[in-house]
Amino acid sequence: MPVYNAPTKDMNFVLHDVLKVSEADIPGYSELEPEFTGAVLEEAGKVATNVLHPLNAVGDTEGCRFENGVVYTPTGFKEAFEQMKEGGWTGLDMPEEYGGQNMPYVLGTAVGEMFSAANQAFVMYQGLTHGAASAILAHGGEEQKNTYLPKMVSCEWTGTMNLTEPHCGTDLGLMRTKAEPQSDGSYKITGQKIFISSGDHDLADNIIHLVLGKIVGGPEGIKGVSLFIVPKFLVKEDGSLGERNAVSVGKIEEKMGIHGNSTCVMNYDGATGYLIGEEHKGMRAMFTMMNEARLGVGMQGLSQAEAAYQNALEYAKDRLQGRDVTGPKNPDGPADPLIVHPDIRRNLMDQKSFTEGARAFILWGATLIDQAHRSGDADADGLISLLTPVIKGFLTDQGYDMTVQAQQVYGGHGYIEEWGMSQYTRDARIAMIYEGANGVQALDLVGRKLAQDGGKHVMAFFEMVKSFCKENAGQDEAYDKAFIEPLKAASKDLQAAGMYFMQNGMKNPNNALAGSYDFMHMFGHVCLGLMWARMAKAAASQLAAGATDAAFYETKINTGRYYMARRLPATAMHLARIQSGADTVMALDAANF
Amino acid sequence: MPVYNAPTKDMNFVLHDVLKVSEADIPGYSELEPEFTGAVLEEAGKVATNVLHPLNAVGDTEGCRFENGVVYTPTGFKEAFEQMKEGGWTGLDMPEEYGGQNMPYVLGTAVGEMFSAANQAFVMYQGLTHGAASAILAHGGEEQKNTYLPKMVSCEWTGTMNLTEPHCGTDLGLMRTKAEPQSDGSYKITGQKIFISSGDHDLADNIIHLVLGKIVGGPEGIKGVSLFIVPKFLVKEDGSLGERNAVSVGKIEEKMGIHGNSTCVMNYDGATGYLIGEEHKGMRAMFTMMNEARLGVGMQGLSQAEAAYQNALEYAKDRLQGRDVTGPKNPDGPADPLIVHPDIRRNLMDQKSFTEGARAFILWGATLIDQAHRSGDADADGLISLLTPVIKGFLTDQGYDMTVQAQQVYGGHGYIEEWGMSQYTRDARIAMIYEGANGVQALDLVGRKLAQDGGKHVMAFFEMVKSFCKENAGQDEAYDKAFIEPLKAASKDLQAAGMYFMQNGMKNPNNALAGSYDFMHMFGHVCLGLMWARMAKAAASQLAAGATDAAFYETKINTGRYYMARRLPATAMHLARIQSGADTVMALDAANF
Known part of the structure; x- marks a missing residue:
């Protein structure tokens, strides 16, 4: 039976040490003091761990039933849904006039990660409700809003x-x-x-x-x-x-x-x-739902990876198998725990560096949404519009891969339904498909978002990375080498890919589209690289200020070093693929496949 | 309901145009004339398509039952098993004295791919029998052989x-x-x-x-x-x-x-x-079973990818969605088929270039086994011993990824059990785990096989690649650019990784072990690169000789070009990861994860 522990400490680190939300000039953000967000996240974490998580396996095993025209949800779902409603968890970021709590989207996102990690299938009942309510809120008439929103915000x-x-x-x-x-x-x-x-x-x-x-x-x-x-x-x-x-x-x-x-x-x-x-004009209204839904789905990539990782980690610490090649670590036991083995470490570090990076990426994205919606900031709106397909496509692909890696740590036990690791993989698989299959996200990114508003938003992104590097380089040689240099290199690869598209996509749009999927992944890596550079910086500041929890911050920096050294080099491979053009991709007649 | 078509044409290409089996100086190979192998593969293909494949979904849906101490297989398995026995498909490569047909392992392997692609779960009943019989054959006493082998060869x-x-x-x-x-x-x-x-x-x-x-x-x-x-x-x-x-x-x-x-x-x-x-001395006997089993499991990676690919391809040709960005390809229809879209092409070409490359790799590996066993060739034995973890680990990882990609082509339909694509993914997942999880394969490769016999076999492998390049370069500029140069570059990356292990693994074995998984994948890419270079050469020779089926050979060359341009660049990424060493992998105390 899997466990789930709410990663509230890491969320607080991202919100306060990295994003410094309570200092941000966005309406409602001044309330996001550590004490307040900490309390909300703690409570939400309890609901996730104690109410939703225990029903995750139940939902998987029982499934839904359809009898005589009526659909029945699995045992316990009805009661848990009542608890969610009673606890006021269904309308966190909805307007107060319809019964919501008007909290910033960023806080709802952090809460949503935990709910989704604890029970993705369950949370979708309220997630879809939220999406539909958002569309009515944005595009419905007054009467429609008054008729439907109060009941939908409460999930009645x-x-x-x-x-x-x-x-x-x-x-x-x-x-x-x-x-x-x-x-x-x-x-x-x-x-x-x-x-x-x-x-x-x-x-x-x-x-x-x-x-x-x-x-x-x-x-x-x-x-x-x-x-x-x-x-x-x-x-x-x-x-x-x-x-x-x-x-x-x-x-x-x-x-x-x-x-x-x-x-x-x-x-x-x-x-x-x-x-x-x-x-x-239905597509316009639908896109309101879809953009929000795409961020939510990107978050599912993170949430399933996080839940799977937590369990893989426990197993790796617990399961005794083989000996550390550099000398026994558990000499009094029959064998050492799996976690001593370098390849198990590689596997776990892939997962850890992904989930923490993805969490920062998504929460940063959520602040951009707040900035766009609450401050009416068009630049923030353009940037999150650009990043939405990256968040959806990259995080769900990677999130799925991480559930597969987590399952792998268990060996044969990972393949047996009893241990619950198969469910994370099977559940995570859908996120690559729904709300626009990931190939469609890549198409949206390269075919629409890159050129949106004259390419302004992607230029702003590169400028942001450049400024970050400039502002933070030259103060600490180790940091420059571990973070700034790899980030610069990866960002350069991404720019080179964009340049290739511009130069060759004119002649033949297939030259750009054949590289769209690789571009989406490159972009994701650069974003996570940026997040890690920011997180490492924030952690170093805390250490310099004499933070008591030094191990947490040192671990953060080391995890970031792993991502930069071991994952970020993927950008060069994606660039090579992209620069090979559409020629080999399109060479065959359909009949000759 | 998925389809399965036996890829006999491609198998014949590999056996005769590439490996030229009937000319090989291995006992029994002179019988492997195209007419003979063609007839065997045709018959096996019919069994796979008509007998085994229709039971694949049945097995998945029904599963096995355990009632009152008795295990029941799914509906139809018993009858199909009888057909396999009656057709003599259970002991193809077993000695005649025990009722087998003494055919070379390479032919049994080609047949096995089709059976496994049609119904992996079913074929395991005879696959395990084959493995157990091989161990008895190699290590059992005369009485044991006489008692058990005839009944096991026949699968009675x-x-x-x-x-x-x-x-x-x-x-x-x-x-x-x-x-x-x-x-x-x-x-x-x-x-x-x-x-x-x-x-x-x-x-x-x-x-x-x-x-x-x-x-x-x-x-x-x-x-x-x-x-x-x-x-x-x-x-x-x-x-x-x-x-x-x-x-x-x-x-x-x-x-x-x-x-x-x-x-x-x-x-x-x-x-x-x-x-x-x-x-x-049980481990020695068990390794006889395991080595054979590992090759068989590597083949499962291929077989599930092949079956999934065939269906993804059909769907991509059939499903109308969107328009070719360069102009409609199906102007009279409501939309163009999926296959016009560059990203769908990328997806399909990944699959096609993998399965065909993997097939050549496995069949080549099978000839090495025959060379080792039938000719007592110690070099062939050493080489296949080196390649076994690569075949198992790389082909099952990649094969799984390809089933995921095939599923993706279907969009939402890929997630619904009704269409059968989920089963390929779920079935393929086990191959990464059993017969030694893939991390253990990587450990075997880097920790044991590289240094085996003083590193002789890996040196022989590099020498073989070098000779191939030398012999085949300089005759056709396009071929050199598309095949020889990328193969040389990838092989150089692999050698650099091996060099890194030698230089840094002495100081700290973790420097090698932390890179073992990447090394296994690099090695696999180089092997497939070599296979593609050989296949492209063989195809070009056929075209030069005026082969009637020009489209088949041209497609072969183009598919190879895709692999070399789009997949082989992965070696540089793996090298970068490896060269980052064990430092970031091992940095955390277990308690700080």
């Missing part, structure tokens, strides 16, 4: 996102779901949606489906897509629940993982729907 | 390997299973073994367990381990089955994959066992 009602159809996922222009205008201003929605996470369940009185469809007679393709609210139960004028809408579950899917979440085929048979925002 | 009886115990896997010196000598020369075996593949089932009349245990009073640790034959049913002098032995199934494990194979906890309660070979 939950939400879903309905995009995918059997024949189209990425290419939503092919969508067939149709919306017929009615005389009362509503629409009749007809079509089939698949892979609907939290599509139906027994946790809430009502489910608010946000559904993409095409208004009959509208423009073809993606330009004719609108977004609708389709409640499971129609809502009467007084806010009470009316009749059942014409939406039903076709089946629930058997999946590789996240068994505790009900992934449904949803059938809309002339269901009553209400337009959100303008006609044919 | 099956076999198992019993190494792992709850508290020890890699470190077999910790073993607790004990063997008490009896007056009749037999032993009473007592202990518990876990993770026993094909441990019990309903496919055979008897199961011959090969069990490692310690004879009471013998030396401590690994030097006191002996190997025993423990039949499920004791065999009477006339060869008929006698009473049930004191060996029973404790339970069958719930695993991430290979559900169709029964993975058992086996309890030995004073079971009658017969010593194989000498007392306390």
Whole structure:
């Protein structure tokens, strides 16, 4: 049975020593004093460890059931969901007028990491609700907000996102779901949606489906897509629940993982729907949900890696096997613990340096979102828009790989379901796929985000790295060698790749697109390199100031040195691949594969 | 429902155009004319596609059952197993005197790839039998051979390997299973073994367990381990089955994959066992099984990748989504097939260039085994001994990654069990773990094999690469640039890593061991680079000779160009990691992780 310990100490380090959130000039941030964030994180950590984590294996083993048209969640989910609601954990960053607590997104993100690490499948019920509520908040009318948001912020009602159809996922222009205008201003929605996470369940009185469809007679393709609210139960004028809408579950899917979440085929048979925002502008509204969702999914990459790592570490300390080649470390025992072996160390350090780097990356990203939303900072908005596909694609790919490495530490026991390591791998796998498969993230990054606003945001990123290096170099030779130099080299590789795209993508866009996936990974490594350089700097400052917990800060610096020395060199490989161009990638006729 | 097409054409290319097996000076190889191997592979391919493949999903879904002490295999396995026996597919490379067909190992390996690709869990029943029979063949007495081999070669009886115990896997010196000598020369075996593949089932009349245990009073640790034959049913002098032995199934494990194979906890309660070979020399006998098994497991990496790739390719050709950025390729359809997109190409080319390279690598390795065993060639034996951990570790890691990539092509459909792509990933995962986890392979490679016989074999490998480059360079500029130069560079990286180990491993062995995993991967890339250089050469010769199937050979060259340009640059990254030494890997105290 796996364990989960909330990494609140590391979160506090990132929030306060590195990001210095309470000093940031963002509305609401002055409240983020260590005492306050510490208390919130402690409480959230308890919920994660004591309420959500024990249900993680239950959800995996039992899965959801679909009987006589009704979806049942695994044993204990209903009670835990009530606890989440009662504890006020469902609307942390939502506006107070709808019952939320109006906390900065960065704090909600830190809390979300722990919930997701403890039970990804469970947290998706409220995660999708949050995404749907955000879209209504951003694009809905006043009446829609008043009708739905209070109930969704409290999770009395939950939400879903309905995009995918059997024949189209990425290419939503092919969508067939149709919306017929009615005389009362509503629409009749007809079509089939698949892979609907939290599509139906027994946790809430009502489910608010946000559904993409095409208004009959509208423009073809993606330009004719609108977004609708389709409640499971129609809502009467007084806010009470009316009749059942014409939406039903076709089946629930058997999946590789996240068994505790009900992934449904949803059938809309002339269901009553209400337009959100303008006609044919559904994609714009959907992107509000998707961008937030993509950050949340990137976080799942981290959260599953963190949970898996914690267990791999315990096992490596506990399991006795073989002897340290430099001399026994447990001479009185029959063998030394696994952790003495260099290759086990390599494995664990990969994981540790990834999760801590990813945590800093995501929390930094969350501050950019706050800066964009709360301060209306367009530069921050542009930067997080650029980084969103990196956070989603890189962190979920790497996060998955780390769960695989964690499983590997267990040897054969990692393959047996009993030990729980397989579940981390199986659950983490979905994050590379949903909310835009990672190849689509790479395409978004290279095909759209790089050139956005004339390439301003990527230039700002490089400038930021450069300034950081300039400001922090020349004070400590060891730091320069271990952090500044590798960061500069990696950033240079990334710039060279961008230059290659500019020079060769004009001639043939495939020269850029064939390198998009490598570029996304390079970019991720540079971001984590930057995070480690910042964290090492912050840790050194604490040590210089005589911090009592010296071991924590020294470990932080050493973990960063590992990332810079052992992981960052990947950028050169990605650059070599990119610079080989599209030639070998596109050489074959489809028929000759 | 996935498809599987036997890649016989590619196998024939490797066997005849590249390895030129029928011209090789190895006993039995002169029979390997294209007509003969073609006929065997065609027939085997039909069995794989028509008999084994349809049961792959059945095995995954149903799994094995354990009821009232009896293990039942999934529906259809029994009938298919009978077909395998009747077709003579169980003892292809076994000696004729025991009912085998005495075919070269290389042909059995090609057949094995197809069987394993079609149904890995099923083929393990006969695979373990083959391994156990090989150990008896190599180390058993005449009577033991006569008693067990005919039945095992025909798979009338099956076999198992019993190494792992709850508290020890890699470190077999910790073993607790004990063997008490009896007056009749037999032993009473007592202990518990876990993770026993094909441990019990309903496919055979008897199961011959090969069990490692310690004879009471013998030396401590690994030097006191002996190997025993423990039949499920004791065999009477006339060869008929006698009473049930004191060996029973404790339970069958719930695993991430290979559900169709029964993975058992086996309890030995004073079971009658017969010593194989000498007392306390059990590890030597076990290594006979393990080396063969490791090659077989490396092949599983290839086979699952191949099966997954075939399906990803079909899906990429079939699924319409988005448009080719350089202009529509399917203008009359609603969208273009996935395969037009550069990032999908990258994904597919990774897979294709891996599987074809891996196939050549494994078949070449199999010829080395034949050369060692049939010609008594000590150099070939040394070389395959060096390459065994590379074949096992690199091909299973990469093979797994390729199944993940294949799954990714399907988007959300890849995560749904219905489409079968999850099974390839889940099944492939075990190959990185069993028969020595891949970290142990890396340790074997760097800690033992590199220095074996004074480093002679690794020097011979480098010399072989050098000779190949020398002989083949200077005839075709394009070939030199695409193949010879990258191969030289990668081989140079590998040599630099070996040099680093020699220079720094003396001071501190951790400097070598911390780089062992990277070294294993580098070595694998160089081997595949060599294979691609050889294949491209062979393909060019066929084209020059006016081969009718020009598209096949041109595709081969282009696929090779992809590998050299896009995958081989990984060696530089691995070298950089290795050269960063053990410092950052070992920096943390265990308590500070």
